[in-house]
Amino acid sequence: MLNTLADIAIIVLPVFGMVAVGYLSARIGLVSERATDGLAEFVFSLSVPVLIFKTLSESQLPQAQPWGYWISYFVGAFFVFGLAMLAAERLFGRGRQEAVIHGFAAGQANTVFVGVPLILKAYGPEGAVPLFLLIAIHLPVMLVAATVLLEGSAGFSRGTLVKLVKALAFNPILVGIYAGALARVLDIQAVGVPKQMVDLLAAAATPCALISLGLSLKRYGMAGGDIAPSALICVLKLLVHPAAVLALTFVFTMPPVWAGVAVLFAAMPSGINGYLLAQRYGIGVGTSTSAVSMSTGLAVVSVAFWLYVLGVG
Template sequence: MLDLLAIVLPVFGLIGIGYLGRRTGFVSERMGDGLSEFVFSLSVPCLIFNTLVRAKIPEVQPWGYWISYFAGVAVVWALAMLLGRRLFGLKGVSAVVAGFSAGQANTVFVGVPMILKAYGDEGAVPLFLLIAVHLPVTMTLATIMAEGRQASPLTILRRLATHPIVVGILAGSAFRPVAPYVPGPGWQIVELLASAAVPCALISMGIALRRYGLQMGWKLPTLISAFKLVLHPLIVLLLATYVFDMPPVWAGVAVLFASCPSGINAYLFAERYGEGVALASSTVTLSTILALGTTLIWLYVLGIG
């Protein structure tokens, strides 16, 4: 429990700095908006680029591994959008934010340290392989859903081609062959920009929490948190252990990855489109708190520790 607290507390520390800074008037709403724009337009694309360029992708794709994880993403994403619309009256981008919050995981703060502590070096390959694909897939899907509501296919393609996240994905894929020839200072620039993504995003979310509070109440964020923390890893566990054949470590990594709380990128996405920010910020915070308990359960189910 103390190890898990040590992992999660830095998240709330940075969120708390943003919240208290805005509550005391030390920082302004304009600062939160500026940080959010910087992170979404520049810092996160650099993070994606850096991850994709350096990821070790195997020659033979582990399709059972991919299907197990992303089938769970599809189910919880669809359920969150459906129930958000039917029960809570969500529309447009707000419904996409609900699905994104249910299907996208916090890999930076929770996933990496937790999984490496659970499985050590043996879990590193499946972990970073999934990290390299997880955010590009979920972010691109959310972008297509948000941009495609009132646009022609040509307009969608044009918007996607100039979207910061998609640019990071395409650039990261294209630069893989020339990565060994890039000089050290070039990588340092990319790494510095990428390293700013998480702290700036969390402080920005703290400012937004002060602005929005829990305007969505507890019901929908709690429902989405249940999808993310319980249903998603359960689906992955069943598929990875009973349907597809893969090493137990790979199955365990996929389950723990799925059991991570909702990621900060759902909040950044909502900020980008100006819809669903209160829902995303509430879900990220609530799911992270609840993950303290659910993570212990999944570690026990997997026979770890």
């Protein structure tokens, strides 16, 4: 158990370190206030889409799809998504769009920054296939659902539907998904100089997103992020989501490693994409910022708990 806690700390502390660099840079005036929005736009519109394209275009997926695995994970994800939306509207008096941001923060996991190194360390090469299968479809499913709810919150009039179609067609994250999926189907991969450019842009996604998150903490802070809603999101993300997935893995037949990967994937803290989406729509930024920070810190303990439950480490 102690070794597991030490391993998780080694993974999580560098993430906090990058966030701290962004926060301190803004705090001492090294980076100006206007850089917060500019860096967030770069991450959302260019760097993360390229990372998604690279991941999808280079992935190797099996022919048969594990439907029980998909169902176990996403039923749990949308369960907490709905609970977070309900709580935002009924308990905290938030509007529908902000409630969607709360739901997305509760259902969308930090897979790249924490999930990949942790799950591969826990299960080794045997866990790689289920892990990357879930990564390939996780963000598209969650982001499309959030975008549909955000764009359709005003009612599905003809104008709203046209706006929704445009939003789904030209959303930078979704464009990266479309391009990556098409490249995978056609077996097209970047080579030579284009590959080096793709690799550089993809590599910038993680540090820039974390620095961007740190810059936003200077503007909003933990208090500006509404502690009560953020704490509830953390409970849903770190405890309720993996518990729901674990229960469903007993309903659907799958190998123990696949079940363990699904539970650990669900136990990851709130992803930075929740903050980026909030920043993009200009709503719920403070709450999503606090949820990402709080859940990442608390994950040191909660993920160790789930590793213990699963008998890993």
